[in-house]
Amino acid sequence: METSKPLLKDAEAEDVDVHLYRSMIGSLMYLTSSRLDIMFAVCACARFQVTPKVSHLHAVKRIFRYLKGQPKLGLWYPKDSPFDLEAYSDSDYAGASLDKKSTTGGCQFLRSRLISWQCKKQTIVANSTTEAEYVAAANCCGHVLWIQNQMLDYGYNFMNTKIFIDNESTICIVKNPVFYSKTKHIKIRHHFIRDLYEKRLIQVIKIHTDHNVADLLTKALDVSRFQFLAASIGMLNL
Structure with a gap:
């Protein structure tokens, strides 16, 4: 997400398809079970599911672009580490x-x-x-x-x-x-x-x-x- 532009309610902006937006958020929420690198961004976008605007949809699409560029990023669990x-x-x-x-x-x-x-x-x-x-x-x-x-x-x-x-x-x-x-x-x-x-x-x-x-x-x-x-x-x- 952009560090200098937090997501706002943006009441005057154009509305987007609620069902499309919610389905995209649902898919991303499912993915956060293994990709915590997108956790904050997805949770931030999920707060605007009632009346999503164009700016919110752009933020969600940006997450998908990031995932497309990092398809193999995942958690690594080696066995040679202290058990604590x-x-x-x-x-x-x-x-x-x-x-x-x-x-x-x-x-x-x-x-x-x-x-x-x-x-x-x-x-x-x-x-x-x-x-x-x-x-x-x-x-x-x-x-x-x-x-x-x-x-x-x-x-x-x-x-x-x-x-x-x-x-x-x-x-x-x-x-x-x-x-x-x-x-x-x-x-x-x-x-x-x-x-x-x-x-x-x-x-x-x-x-x-x-x-x-x-x-x-x-x-x-x-x-x-x-x-x-x-x-x-x-x-x-x-």
Whole structure:
């Protein structure tokens, strides 16, 4: 997607065939089960299925052109890597053009290979970058907890799973209950991440934004950064 031109409602533009647009979005959503490189762009276009305009159709066609140019790009799963569980969490801030909600992005790796990912618009309007990142971290933590419980059935205990976050304030809120007086505006249901941290089911670790692979799922990126993050999560030409 174009980094400088976010998709807008564009009420005065020409309408396009709703059934055509929705069928294209449906096909792309099916493909995101194996091609997370298009996940953010598809989710952004999917928000305009009620009254799609020409600009939205052009954005969807641009995704198809990208796929035509990269038909063999896929996830690579080699067996020679340590068997551990780790996750990355990220969020933009008020990136949705319609309602100014933020987008949650998360990636979970097993044996250093990507097994699960999320790109979803948050249900609340975040009042700060820290709140948006904290909500995203709680969402990522929920997926990590599910994977931990599933792996227990196979005899693997992934206690103290690493969750990498690029926001220092979010890490401070998770680690220090004193910050609660400053975070009362954040819904209680997002604070369960603190309980898991105290039980040592997870640990939160600071990571530089440039190396946070979940950034791929929260915003439109320039070509060089997009390619770097795609390679970091194991997307190669197969």
